[in-house]
Amino acid sequence: MTDDVGPPARRVADTAANEVLAAVFARVCEGSEEAFAELYDITSARLHGLILSVVRAPDLAAEITQEVYVEVWRQAARWSADKGSVRAWMHTIAHRRAVDRVRSVQRETEREVRWAGTTRESEPDHTWEGVEQRLEVEGVRAALEELSTLQKEAVSLAYYGGYSHREVAEILGLPLGTVKTRIRDGLLGLRSVMGAGT
Amino acid sequence: MSDMHSMVGSYVADALDDGEREEFDQHLASCAACRAEVYSLREALVEVGAFHEAAPPPMLRASILGAISGISQLPAQEPRPARSETAQPSPAVQHPSAVQPPPESPAPSNVIAPAHGFGRPRRPVSTWLAAAAAVLAVALGGVTVWQQSELRSVQAADAQRADLLAAPDLVVAPGTLDGGRLTYLVSKERGEALVTSSDLPDPGPERSWQVWVMKDGVPRSGALLDSGGRVQAWIDGVSGGQALAITNEPRGGSPAPTTDEIQAIIEF
Numbered sequence: 490m491t492d493d494v495g496p497p498a499r500r501v502a503d504t505a506a507n508e509v510l511a512a513v514f515a516r517v518c519e520g521s522e523e524a525f526a527e528l529y530d531i532t533s534a535r536l537h538g539l540i541l542s543v544v545r546a547p548d549l550a551a552e553i554t555q556e557v558y559v560e561v562w563r564q565a566a567r568w569s570a571d572k573g574s575v576r577a578w579m580h581t582i583a584h585r586r587a588v589d590r591v592r593s594v595q596r597e598t599e600r601e602v603r604w605a606g607t608t609r610e611s612e613p614d615h616t617w618e619g620v621e622q623r624l625e626v627e628g629v630r631a632a633l634e635e636l637s638t639l640q641k642e643a644v645s646l647a648y649y650g651g652y653s654h655r656e657v658a659e660i661l662g663l664p665l666g667t668v669k670t671r672i673r674d675g676l677l678g679l680r681s682v683m684g685a686g687t
Numbered sequence: 688m689s690d691m692h693s694m695v696g697s698y699v700a701d702a703l704d705d706g707e708r709e710e711f712d713q714h715l716a717s718c719a720a721c722r723a724e725v726y727s728l729r730e731a732l733v734e735v736g737a738f739h740e741a742a743p744p745p746m747l748r749a750s751i752l753g754a755i756s757g758i759s760q761l762p763a764q765e766p767r768p769a770r771s772e773t774a775q776p777s778p779a780v781q782h783p784s785a786v787q788p789p790p791e792s793p794a795p796s797n798v799i800a801p802a803h804g805f806g807r808p809r810r811p812v813s814t815w816l817a818a819a820a821a822v823l824a825v826a827l828g829g830v831t832v833w834q835q836s837e838l839r840s841v842q843a844a845d846a847q848r849a850d851l852l853a854a855p856d857l858v859v860a861p862g863t864l865d866g867g868r869l870t871y872l873v874s875k876e877r878g879e880a881l882v883t884s885s886d887l888p889d890p891g892p893e894r895s896w897q898v899w900v901m902k903d904g905v906p907r908s909g910a911l912l913d914s915g916g917r918v919q920a921w922i923d924g925v926s927g928g929q930a931l932a933i934t935n936e937p938r939g940g941s942p943a944p945t946t947d948e949i950q951a952i953i954e955f
Contacts, residue, residue, distance in 0.1 A: 505857040520760055526752055533748070535733070538741035547744075554743050555751050562755040566763040571722075577729040580736060588701040647702035648732070654702040666693070673696025680731035 507574060514575045518566045525562060532576060533558075536583050542649050543587035553590055557583045584648075591651035636682075640675030647672050695721055699728045851877055864888070864896065864933055864951045871931060873955040878926040880909070880955075882933075883919045887912060893938045896950070898922055901930040911940045930954045 510531055516524030536557065541550040561579055572578045636644070646657045658668040691714045697703050698711045715722050851857065856876045862869040865888045873880040882898055890896045890912075898920060899906035909922035909931065922931065933951040934944050 508857075518760075518763075522752065522756055525755060526748070529748060529751060534740040534742045535736045537743040537747075538739045539736050541741050542739050551744050551747050555747060555754065558751045559754055559758060563758060563761050566760055573726050573729050574733070576733045577726075580733050581729060584732075585701050644700065647697065647700040652702065653704055654697040654700075655704065657702065669693045669697055671696075672700055672702060673693065676696045676699055676728045676731070679735055680728055683731045683734040 507576075510575055514565070514568070517562070518568070528561075529558060532579060535576075536579060539580060540583050540587045543584065543651050544591055549590065549594075550587075553583070553586055557586055560586075588651040592653075595651075636675050636678040640671050640678055643668055643671035644675035644679070648676075691718070692721055695724050695728070699725055699732070851879060851881055858955045860953050860955075862951050862953055865890075869951060871953045871955075873925060873931070873953070875926050875928075875955065878924060880922040880925045880931060881919060882910070882912065882922065882931070884912070884917065887918050890935050895936050895938050895940055896933055897936040897940045897944075899932045899934065899944060900925055900928040901932060902928045906932065906944055908940060908942065925955070928955075 510528070513524050513527045513531065517528055533554070537550060537554045540553050540557070541547065544550050544553060557579070560582055564582075568575060568578050573581070642661065643657055646652045646660060647654060650657075652660065654668050654672060655665060657663075657672070658665045661668065691711065694703065694707065694711050698708065703711060715725065851872055851874055856874055858871070858873045860871045860873075862871060864884070867884055867886045867888045869882055869884045869887070871880065871882055880900075887896070896912040898909040898912065900909045900922060901907075907924070907928075909925075910920040912918050912920050912933070925931070931953050932949050934946050934948065935950055936945055
């Protein structure tokens with residue numbers, strides 16, 4: 490093949506890696522613990538990284554990572570292609586669990602804060618700063634640069650911050666409809682930056 | 688339901704509350720467009736995840752492997768709410784039709800080459816390769832959901848396949864043959880290729896599908912595809928080749944192509 494091997498070549502490499510993963514996962518579905526160790530080795534850095542991005546506390550992240558892998562082991566045979574690729578399925582489980590945990594921790598904190606008679610006024614800024622800083626350090630920024638600031642903000646608060654879209658609307662002082670649109674447009678923007686799904 | 692559709696992003700970001708999530712799950716069951724968008728956004732987020740990988744603490748590995756060895760896996764069959772589309776085969780054997788490819792992704796590429804000259808062995812290979820290159824450009828862009836599921840079922844079986852799938856230079860491309868779908872897996876490094884199909888059309892009475900390896904313009908017989916249905920054909924000696932082509936030949940195959948009509952072609 491000649492010069493225009495750029496995107497297709499990358500796609501092929503990705504596909505090859507995905508197929509290795511799928512082969513390993515097929516053995517996991519048959520109950521192979523050895524294959525599960527391989528699955529862990531292939532997927533854990535990205536999965537743990539995602540969880541850590543959301544919950545931020547390393548101990549809590551490790552705990553959730555363990556829960557997610559146990560869940561993946563239990564549910565493996567129930568994975569099907571309509572749930573997305575194996576990785577996407579695992580990330581979906583991981584992200585939801587991380588967000589659930591952040592929210593329950595947040596609810597507890599709120600109770601304590603209310604008890605102490607203070608508000609969480611300053612928290613959104615703090616969170617936003619933290620999210621942005623982390624993204625800067627870890628390189629997502631390059632991908633996010635393509636997005637508008639407003640979309641970035643919405644995606645970061647919702648996806649990495651673990652805030653519900655209603656909370657994001659409150660934090661940003663925007664109508665819920667606008668926030669929904671920004672989160673969606675932001676994710677669509679990320680999709681086009683990553684060259685996936687198009 | 689445009690209002691529902693506007694929640695796709697919030698759903699994927701896990702930013703819905705429980706009630707909304709349930710509502711959206713129900714909507715997803717009946718909206719292929721939203722399903723496709725959810726699917727593609729999740730895949731994109733996996734890609735984004737590559738930017739913030741973080742190795743878990745080393746002892747976590749042993750802890751997790753210890754934990755799962757005491758836990759039995761759930762059986763494949765999941766009780767599902769009654770939805771017409773959820774009658775699915777066991778995940779171990781994915782059927783292509785169970786997958787909803789995103790509508791915005793290209794349709795599985797049709798790798799039917801027009802009837803360019805073949806069968807005349809002296810014909811220059813450039814015609815071939817020009818056609819093949821054009822086809823390939825489309826084909827590689829169209830590695831679809833269908834294909835992935837096809838591959839999953841393909842690779843569930845044995846080590847030779849796993850080995851090929853692990854080849855660093857593996858080329859995976861979809862194709863069609865007389866309306867049936869094919870997947871080509873080619874590794875020049877390993878010198879082998881695998882052609883698979885789950886719905887290969889019958890080649891006709893007293894006919895066979897024959898795969899040719901094109902090497903510097905000369906076709907060499909690679910393999911015969913069993914007639915009809917699910918097939919897997921291994922082809923050796925692809926290292927020096929440039930393309931695979933398939934023709935319809937008399938039953939049992941021919942030493943050299945007997946027809947001009949290339950039914951399918953893939954350059955690698």
